[in-house]
Amino acid sequence: MTERHLIVAAAQLGPIQRAEPRAVAVARMLALMERAHRRGAELIVFPELALTTFFPRHYCARIEDADPWFETAMPSADTAPLFAAARRYGMGFHLGYAELVVEPDPDGVVRPRRFNTAILVGPTGEILLKYRKVHLPGHAEFDPARKVQHLEKRYFEVGNLGFPVLRAPMGAVPGVNMGMLICNDRRWPEAWRVLGLQSVELVALGYNTPSLNQEAGGFEAPHLRVFHSHLSIQAGCYQNACFAVATAKAGIEDGCELFGQSIIVNPQGEIIAEAGSWDDEVITADCDLGMCELGRTTIFAFDRHRRPEAYGRITGQVGAVAPPVWSAPGGGAG
Numbered sequence: 001m002t003e004r005h006l007i008v009a010a011a012q013l014g015p016i017q018r019a020e021p022r023a024v025a026v027a028r029m030l031a032l033m034e035r036a037h038r039r040g041a042e043l044i045v046f047p048e049l050a051l052t053t054f055f056p057r058h059y060c061a062r063i064e065d066a067d068p069w070f071e072t073a074m075p076s077a078d079t080a081p082l083f084a085a086a087r088r089y090g091m092g093f094h095l096g097y098a099e100l101v102v103e104p105d106p107d108g109v110v111r112p113r114r115f116n117t118a119i120l121v122g123p124t125g126e127i128l129l130k131y132r133k134v135h136l137p138g139h140a141e142f143d144p145a146r147k148v149q150h151l152e153k154r155y156f157e158v159g160n161l162g163f164p165v166l167r168a169p170m171g172a173v174p175g176v177n178m179g180m181l182i183c184n185d186r187r188w189p190e191a192w193r194v195l196g197l198q199s200v201e202l203v204a205l206g207y208n209t210p211s212l213n214q215e216a217g218g219f220e221a222p223h224l225r226v227f228h229s230h231l232s233i234q235a236g237c238y239q240n241a242c243f244a245v246a247t248a249k250a251g252i253e254d255g256c257e258l259f260g261q262s263i264i265v266n267p268q269g270e271i272i273a274e275a276g277s278w279d280d281e282v283i284t285a286d287c288d289l290g291m292c293e294l295g296r297t298t299i300f301a302f303d304r305h306r307r308p309e310a311y312g313r314i315t316g317q318v319g320a321v322a323p324p325v326w327s328a329p330g331g332g333a334g
């Protein structure tokens, strides 16, 4: 069996303030690529919306007023240095950004469309794969009850590219099965399973997650924010026998605290690297892709064990329905 090892890096970013120009963020990212290269990294994963502050926390009455936070070209003059560094180092990269494109909508109307997007770029600098975030958390209108807004449903459309997986060369490995998730997607097991059903071996995932629950829905102890993030990623990796590189944007942006704790997780669901700061930081791990085989040929051999005929509710329903109510024999109250 030929060795299939890939050295991966999570390039965690500290805060990007509202006024920080892209060129400054890109310069920070180039420094992290250089550091990762010195450590032998062959793929580096940047966070969600890595080029700007997490602008969905800001309300704009007109959607177009948020357009300065979007990319209308990729690469652009600001981001071209990342692609040049990929070629220079022979290092692939994952980048999350806000995408503004003019393309047909489901009704065939060509118009501006806005997505929370991520790309996978190969070691020769070409874009291998694009993904647009499917699970958009938060709300679409200004919510006075919130201390901080979370307006992803206002600024982005639901992703229309599915959850793609592609086998492509990376590092010294001729073919790696790679896919992407973005932030809130990691909380939905269906998203991981769609990737798993395409034999994904490595999931690149960026996130910007507030460390305090802004929804006025009730108290949640702060330590649970990181616990839930790690739980979701570790479960996703274990149940789909894959690696994940999960990279945070962290720190205090415009007064809003985002947690770090970027991690790299193996197909057994074990955290094999974790960031210790809430600032720009590189963590790396040597991934033996052969580790994916055990899970997918035994416990999670999908072809042998899955029973889709029993899973109808998963795609047949959106929300939960109330269950039937038991009543005692003879018609007593249930």
Ligand code: ING
Binding pocket: 137, 182, 183, 184, 185, 187, 207, 208, 209, 210
């Ligand atoms: N952020 C958060 C996330 O899913 C969130 C939003 C936090 C939802 C905590 C639910 C609980 O990590 C983004 N950008 O999706």
